[in-house]
Amino acid sequence: MARFEEAQYERERMLEQQQNVADADGFITVVRRARGGKNTDGTASVTAMSTDEAREAGATRKEPTTYSNLYRFQARERKRDQLVDLRRKFEEDKEKIARMRQTRQFRPY
Incomplete structure (x- = not known):
């Protein structure tokens, strides 16, 4: 895992170096970096709601629709x-x- 993180860090550092650098002809290469949705603490957690909480939140079951025509x-x-x-x-x-x-x-x- 440590090797992977080190490779990711190295890749990000190389991308940052490539940004806004003019080549021999004077052209600047535009590199797009997608912004990833990051949590504030770097961890993700999912908690399940109980049925009572789901009802209070409005997550009720939909009635099946009947099509007349x-x-x-x-x-x-x-x-x-x-x-x-x-x-x-x-x-x-x-x-x-x-x-x-x-x-x-x-x-x-």
């Missing part, structure tokens, strides 16, 4: 049923207005 024909049937229902309500409203006109209770304005 999975196929095209189902969507067409639903639209057709809605149109039939709209037509039926329209006819009922026409009859209601006709009855109100006969009893002189219909005043549109």
Whole structure:
């Protein structure tokens, strides 16, 4: 492990030396260094939550979703049923207005 850490340190030192150094033609080589997410103390720890803590945190199980119109024909049937229902309500409203006109209770304005 010590040899590995020494090799990593040497590699990082070489990369730092390569940055912002002009070559014979005067060009500076741009070296990209990715920033690694480092912990403050250099260690990582994972703790498991109990079920009570998970419930309090809002990590509840999702209910399975049901898809009502999975196929095209189902969507067409639903639209057709809605149109039939709209037509039926329209006819009922026409009859209601006709009855109100006969009893002189219909005043549109």
